[in-house]
Amino acid sequence: MAGQTEQLLNAILADIDAGRLNPGDVLDEAGLATRHGVSRTPIREVLIQLETAGLIRRLPRKGAVLFKPTLEEFLAILEVHAQLEGQAAGLAARRMTQAQAAELEQIVQACEAHAAQKGDGDPNGYYQLNLQFHGAVATASGNPFLVEMIKTNARKLMAYYRARYQYPGSIAQSATEHREIAELIFAHDRAGAAATMMQHVQFDQVTVMDLLAALG
Structure with a gap:
């Protein structure tokens, strides 16, 4: 059973x-x-x-x-999620192994290639690359409890992150930000990696309202 x-x-x-x-x-x-x-x-x-x-x-x-969040719930979860993702990026900047760095570089290159070759096309395909990016950073934090907390929170917002890539230019912006975060991690810049990751996963309230309406 x-x-x-x-x-x-x-x-x-x-x-x-x-x-x-x-x-x-x-x-x-x-x-x-x-x-x-x-x-x-x-x-x-x-x-x-x-x-x-x-x-x-x-x-x-x-x-x-x-689970389908209200605006207030969405913003509250997002506030926590951004802190968790930022913490993971900061720890990854200290703890990432060479093998993990090589894997992250490969994922970032795939994100950049997708943005360059497909533009705004295939947002669902890009979202799967996005999951790989965040999963690789979380794993490199070396903290399995943090990884599980990130996964649980992400699943509450996952449909909305996926819908975000329907917006023109969002895939290119995401790929650029993935590169910025990865370079900060590779440079062992803990504070920079954490702050940039937190900004990367955040939404402004207007965008949140748009996404809630789109999936309403």
Whole structure:
């Protein structure tokens, strides 16, 4: 049973990461049982874990619904998330290994190539590169607890970050900022890497309102 619970949890998290599940989507127990071939017991265990992590909410007559933030919630989560991402970048500037640096450089080059070759096209493809970039920086922090906190917070905002790349020029800007952050990390500039990463993941309130409306 524990194996089924873990597999189902990982499958749902993968659906969130890939954009197959979005804010406000209903997690129907019967549908999950049919799709994943599991009984109701592991499903209910997974829903408890997702609710504890703040990734779903239980709503009357709807059941389990993927977390959909209000403006105030979005800004509050973003404030925490920016601090976590900045801390990871700062630690990476101190702790990144040569192998991790090579991996990050490869990802940054892929982001730059995407921006140069595809422009504003294929925003979903670029978003997957963006996930790789942030994942590589978080891993290089050398703090697995920080990595998990970043992942949990990111999944609450993931659909909105993905939607951001629909805006003209946002992919090119992101790729440029990835290069800036990477160079600061490579230079072991802890303060600069942390501050630039925090600025990179932030949204202004007008943009947040636009994204909430777009995914409303």
